[in-house]
Amino acid sequence: SQQGEEDPQALSIQEGENATMNCSYKTSINNLQWYRQNSGRGLVHLILIRSNEREKHSGRLRVTLDTSKKSSSLLITASRAADTASYFCATGFSGNTPLVFGKGTRLSVIA
């Protein structure tokens, strides 16, 4: 079952603009993770935010988590053409339960 739902499904922006993607989920989580996938390739881990954290930064990435609304957002600042990819949120749980992935947001950054 897919827990995370990303919004929007697709996003097209100009180089230099900021890109914001949202993820909503349904049940309590231990952590939420964001991954990137270039076309036809495997997923690459970007950032993990724990359920007791509200915001986290990594380079041009900023992730927020609102557990009361069961939602997270990923902000990519000053986007580049190389940021063109699909972005997935994944929810992590206590114990040994595998990650549950959303359907992803396809980001296109136009040079």
Place this chain on the structure above:
Amino acid sequence: DGGITQSPKYLFRKEGQNVTLSCEQNLNHDAMYWYRQDPGQGLRLIYYSQIVNDFQKGDIAEGYSVSREKKESFPLTVTSAQKNPTAFYLCASSIGGTVNTEAFFGQGTRLTVV
């Protein structure tokens, strides 16, 4: 280099055949996973294993089988019982479970039924 390797990158299967997708990792991870990716549906979990000689079904295990005889290896067999096997298959590993740990992914195998 440490990582997770899937092979082959492309695989073609005839109707009624079983095919096996390889997944090997040298990260010393206990947990390994197989996901299926179809256009517009994100990743769906097929099987996962938290330890050698043990594995559990995921959400879409029907028509698939796995084994975990070695810590490094988690092959996936797509059997003839899987009616719609054409998809992109991704293998992943993690240190142990997903409590505050990230998953590492292979580059995927694209399976096509011909």
